[in-house]
Amino acid sequence: MNSIQRRFAELATENAPGQEVRLQSTSSESAFLGGVIEGKPVDFSHGDVDAFLPAPGALDAFLEGYRRGGSQAYTEYLGDAAVRDIVADRLGAFTGAPPSAAEDLIVTPGTQGALFLAMGATVTSGTKVAVVEPDYFANRKLVRFFDGVLVPVELDYLGSTGRAGLNLDQLEAAFRDGAQVLVLSNPNNPTGVIYSEAEIDAIARLADKFGATVIVDQLYSRLLYEGHAYTHLRARSAARENLITIMGPSKTESLSGFRLGVAFGASAIVERMAKLQAIVSLRAAGYSQAVLNIWLAEPDGWMRDRIRQHQAIRNDLVGILSGVDGLALRTPEAGSYLFPRLPELTISSIDFVRALRQQAGVTVTPGVEFGPRSFESIRFNYSQNHEAAVAAVERTAALIDRYRVQRVARRA
Amino acid sequence: MNSIQRRFAELATENAPGQEVRLQSTSSESAFLGGVIEGKPVDFSHGDVDAFLPAPGALDAFLEGYRRGGSQAYTEYLGDAAVRDIVADRLGAFTGAPPSAAEDLIVTPGTQGALFLAMGATVTSGTKVAVVEPDYFANRKLVRFFDGVLVPVELDYLGSTGRAGLNLDQLEAAFRDGAQVLVLSNPNNPTGVIYSEAEIDAIARLADKFGATVIVDQLYSRLLYEGHAYTHLRARSAARENLITIMGPSKTESLSGFRLGVAFGASAIVERMAKLQAIVSLRAAGYSQAVLNIWLAEPDGWMRDRIRQHQAIRNDLVGILSGVDGLALRTPEAGSYLFPRLPELTISSIDFVRALRQQAGVTVTPGVEFGPRSFESIRFNYSQNHEAAVAAVERTAALIDRYRVQRVARRA
Numbered sequence: 053m054n055s056i057q058r059r060f061a062e063l064a065t066e067n068a069p070g071q072e073v074r075l076q077s078t079s080s081e082s083a084f085l086g087g088v089i090e091g092k093p094v095d096f097s098h099g100d101v102d103a104f105l106p107a108p109g110a111l112d113a114f115l116e117g118y119r120r121g122g123s124q125a126y127t128e129y130l131g132d133a134a135v136r137d138i139v140a141d142r143l144g145a146f147t148g149a150p151p152s153a154a155e156d157l158i159v160t161p162g163t164q165g166a167l168f169l170a171m172g173a174t175v176t177s178g179t180k181v182a183v184v185e186p187d188y189f190a191n192r193k194l195v196r197f198f199d200g201v202l203v204p205v206e207l208d209y210l211g212s213t214g215r216a217g218l219n220l221d222q223l224e225a226a227f228r229d230g231a232q233v234l235v236l237s238n239p240n241n242p243t244g245v246i247y248s249e250a251e252i253d254a255i256a257r258l259a260d261k262f263g264a265t266v267i268v269d270q271l272y273s274r275l276l277y278e279g280h281a282y283t284h285l286r287a288r289s290a291a292r293e294n295l296i297t298i299m300g301p302s303k304t305e306s307l308s309g310f311r312l313g314v315a316f317g318a319s320a321i322v323e324r325m326a327k328l329q330a331i332v333s334l335r336a337a338g339y340s341q342a343v344l345n346i347w348l349a350e351p352d353g354w355m356r357d358r359i360r361q362h363q364a365i366r367n368d369l370v371g372i373l374s375g376v377d378g379l380a381l382r383t384p385e386a387g388s389y390l391f392p393r394l395p396e397l398t399i400s401s402i403d404f405v406r407a408l409r410q411q412a413g414v415t416v417t418p419g420v421e422f423g424p425r426s427f428e429s430i431r432f433n434y435s436q437n438h439e440a441a442v443a444a445v446e447r448t449a450a451l452i453d454r455y456r457v458q459r460v461a462r463r464a
Numbered sequence: 465m466n467s468i469q470r471r472f473a474e475l476a477t478e479n480a481p482g483q484e485v486r487l488q489s490t491s492s493e494s495a496f497l498g499g500v501i502e503g504k505p506v507d508f509s510h511g512d513v514d515a516f517l518p519a520p521g522a523l524d525a526f527l528e529g530y531r532r533g534g535s536q537a538y539t540e541y542l543g544d545a546a547v548r549d550i551v552a553d554r555l556g557a558f559t560g561a562p563p564s565a566a567e568d569l570i571v572t573p574g575t576q577g578a579l580f581l582a583m584g585a586t587v588t589s590g591t592k593v594a595v596v597e598p599d600y601f602a603n604r605k606l607v608r609f610f611d612g613v614l615v616p617v618e619l620d621y622l623g624s625t626g627r628a629g630l631n632l633d634q635l636e637a638a639f640r641d642g643a644q645v646l647v648l649s650n651p652n653n654p655t656g657v658i659y660s661e662a663e664i665d666a667i668a669r670l671a672d673k674f675g676a677t678v679i680v681d682q683l684y685s686r687l688l689y690e691g692h693a694y695t696h697l698r699a700r701s702a703a704r705e706n707l708i709t710i711m712g713p714s715k716t717e718s719l720s721g722f723r724l725g726v727a728f729g730a731s732a733i734v735e736r737m738a739k740l741q742a743i744v745s746l747r748a749a750g751y752s753q754a755v756l757n758i759w760l761a762e763p764d765g766w767m768r769d770r771i772r773q774h775q776a777i778r779n780d781l782v783g784i785l786s787g788v789d790g791l792a793l794r795t796p797e798a799g800s801y802l803f804p805r806l807p808e809l810t811i812s813s814i815d816f817v818r819a820l821r822q823q824a825g826v827t828v829t830p831g832v833e834f835g836p837r838s839f840e841s842i843r844f845n846y847s848q849n850h851e852a853a854v855a856a857v858e859r860t861a862a863l864i865d866r867y868r869v870q871r872v873a874r875r876a
Contacts, residue, residue, distance in 0.1 A: 055588050055589070056585070056586065056587075056588045056591075056736075059588060060585070060736045060739055060740075063736075063739040063740065063742065063743065064739070065541065065738070065739050065742045068541075068742060071540060071541060071742075098538050100534055101533055101534045101537050101538075102533040102534040111527075111530060115523075117721075118523060118721065121513055121514040122512055122513045122514040124721060125513050125720045125721030126510050126513075126720065126721075128483060129477065129480075129483060160745075161573050161723070161745040161749070162745055162746055164743070164744070164745050164746045165744065165745040168743055168744045168745065173468070173472070174468065175468075176467050176468045176471060177467070177589070177611075179468075190742075190743050193742075193743050194743055197740075197743060199589075308537045308538065308750065309529075309530065309536060309537030309538075309749065309750040309751040310749055310750075310751060311573070311723075311745065311746075311747070311748070311749035311750070311752075324468075324472045324475075326477065327472055327475040327476070327477050328472075328475065328609075330475065330477045330480055330483075330602070330605075331475065331576070331580055331602050331605050331606055331609060332576070332577065332580045332744060332745075333572075333573040333574055333576050333577040333580065333723065333744075333745060334574055334576045334723075335723070336723070337573070337721065337722055337723035337749045337752055338720065338721040338722075338723070339721040339722060340723075340749055340752070
């Protein structure tokens, strides 16, 4: 294998969300037990924008952009200046620390695009990067693609309450050992836990002390459930010149089809990101950028309703899964991900994910995508039709029972 | 400067097309002579999609995609399967060598996205890459970004007729010296010349002989002027497993605002490109992808008219510039770029580009962007309002006269 083949062998996508259609059927099917449990198929690998419709006004904003013509088609690499003005203001209000629209903000093709550019602007051959485990799967892949060195930092989300569970001793050791970058999502993807104010302050203090850059993916920070408080790293950080915050309207606002994200923070890093964007894709789709004009300014009550609906689904799914013997779960505090750890099964968790799809019409993402110690977990994105999601998670519970190693008596 | 800063210093974008708005005014203005020549400003750094409107049906196709909802928002990383089916068929008809829609084709965020992914899938630290000079500026930047080694191959476009002017001896020497990749645009950007059938055959033969991968950017191959023939490398290549062809609807079809491109060819490379896309931006904007349903299937006569209109502008601009003493020019054979080499001037060509913008309202791209030996050239994208383009190039001719070193008597 030459070096380019090796590099890409590490970028496996066959279990990545939404790519299941490309999986060939495998011999693992011979280990499957029993028949199919009928029910409406649900794809939990990503949110269903047919169940939670795009935020109101998005299409009209796009059409306005289209009508604007050339100036909207060919924006600066950073993104349309008028759009950046509006978005910078609103992000300032949301996070408590206004970025400069001219220098601190870049519009990207999705938050994935923002993450790629941020990592590309800070990680090169041999750069040590502290990566939380579990966390969004692309974080680790990006470190490898840019030839950096992974330094894992554990998130004990199952063993903690009132905090996400970041191992701050490991984080300090990582920085002390030379990690120049920390990348994390908050709320954490895949677990839906929120970093506490004390954890955020500790991250800011440690990054500042060691001069490390922090890339924080806050994609889901608006979908915050009752009783939880969210602390923006950006608002607490002494060393804001080493911080990039990433957000976007793809999830809570269901605008993924427009491929939009933003990164904001340290102007020196944003400038490098723009240079990189110039050779990666030039800019986020010009007409799409106009959709950001309605972002963070939805009609009164719209976000409250969206949160309420997701919270109701969350409560039902947590209720079902809490009844499954041996399953471990932490209730999500924000976002729409649920990350149960399965009990011991007679088949591997990867095969269980396949069985789930073929025998119960339920598509989930295998936990190993999010970190090597999450092999026994599966991720649900429950931004779905409520009724269908409940039925699908009931089928999941039934299938766990079918494959569990020691059949213990269920509660009667 | 640390290694990441050095890497980005090489990705300068301040003279890149469309980014002029970010230029600070500089001391060079003190060298400017005379006053402003009034006239309607024209930005020749990219085509004007308000002068040449998006291909008919594009917006309707987008709206259909939007209405399709979730399945269009979340496509495979390769792109929507139905779209790929349609596009693969039409690209087969256009190039004479049909790709497999399932394995040989990827939809990308613009042809820039396709180029980035193709280079990222083939170039790693130390990979020698043969790059034509002059050629599209991102080619060289991409080689540097992926830490490859540039091996320049000269294009003698001014000294050749009936062929583009590729130095085939240099190309063979590059391959012999270990170049594993050749990247080129055809028609050549910035000169608008087309590689002859014999040149294409020679490229195919040499790449095959040395087992090199060829990435050919055919973005402008549809806008082909009267009296010229176009040879698709893909149709002539013995070694198609080492070939990636890139196209897209951003230029001739004026669909740049949707950010769409395609790459097709060797399935092993396309597979790596999809893996890379998964961490770069996931996919081309989902709703935008639906716009490809109308691509390469425009109404009868539409492309003929578009070619005719561009040819008429080309003829007028070539006519004006041919009357400028000391200016060297080759008439474009395809596309909408014109790349005159200026006579000797009293100011640097970079300052002349600035003077042109400030004193004549004419924005062009400096030749040095396209190769180190093109310092004295400037690039026009003449996909513009005809009348405004003619007036702007007349102002350009006047400004060349103002700044020329030896004022010779003009023809009376």
